[in-house]
Amino acid sequence: MGSDSYALKSMTNKITYLDDGDVCILTKEKIEFYNSKNKKINKEILILSNDENIADKGDYKDFMSKEINEQKITTKICIKEYIDLLRQDINIYNFPIKPDEINKIILIGCGTAYHSCATAKYWFEEFTDLQIEIDMASEFRYRRINFNKKNLYIFVSQSGETADTFAALDLCKKNNVKTCSIINVVESTIARNSDFVLPIHAGPEIGVASTKAFLGQLLVLYILVLKISKLRKEISKENYIKKIKDLIELPNLITETLKCEDKIKIIAKDFVKAKGVMFLGRGLSFPISLEGALKLKELSYLHAEGYPAGEMKHGPLALIEEGLPVVILAPRDKYFEKTISNMQEVIARGAKVLLITNESKNIISENLRFTLEIPKADNFLTPFLLTIPLQLLAYHVASLKNCDIDKPRNLAKSVTVE
């Protein structure tokens, strides 16, 4: 059983989506469609994209490890789709509203997709003067929203079938505002109902825990930020070209980062006995700490919390006790010294710290349990690289606990009900 078109892939590549109230009569000989008024109608038959390796784990033990490793390829494919190397420009045209006519952007998603929205908020604020809001679709759909035609509503979803995200999109459509979706499954309901679609080109994601789709969402959001900033004349030409050049290097940096897996296996052995784990970061690393915590809880059933490191003194510091594992995300950015000082505070209270950074050589801390070095990169690209060790950590802790990696308990890949 499944709600994604992939579930039917072994039987057919032809798909038709029914609208509310539609009825389909399917026999060996023919197929007929009727609408809610019993009137015979014609429906479009879509041909599913031809992904050969859908149900094939290859040499991997499970889909999740395959999908984590594929990120070096999927990001490359996505960059190729959006970046015009010759013109040093981004291929996004025909936007539903002109970028200089937008006042505000509202980014909406659930779970991991919401975390990509939360990351993009920082990028938008750095590269544009736009007002940016983020919302969880399950909250947005029931709030009293002041819709505005000068706002752009962006929906992020891997499956494109998430009930809450679709309901939020539907609400926007009923209020005649412009919508855009960032989607993996381009035939999906959310994609078909949006004014504008930006595919992430990640290929089928089968593991319930979202990995390559998250990096794909981040990538398309970052590309969109740069494009909007350029169209609004808020980024200089030199900086725009520099950011594009940096982006092209990203798949190589991801390949390099994936080499941390052996070290993560050792760290996972230490984390597996914990009661819970905290993830701390500031700025762009904060939403990544939320994502690290979500991956660990859904895969290994450990209690895990992501927090902005600067919020610790306002309550969560009370949770720190001898031996509690804390993951500190501290790339060399404007928050670096502050985050390191937060790290010293939790170490002083007995926390067992894993520091993930691209600047380890100047950090002297006697009681630091583990340090994991990720490659140096442009500050705006560090969220991609920080994510990988966190995916691997969740994967290996769950493996040691013999959890079902691809199908964690109580969860479904596409959440098509509330």
Ligand code: M6R
């Ligand atoms: O298909 P979607 O991206 O709309 O799904 C949203 C969430 O259900 C999804 O990201 C969920 O949080 C993942 N299982 C997390 O790994």
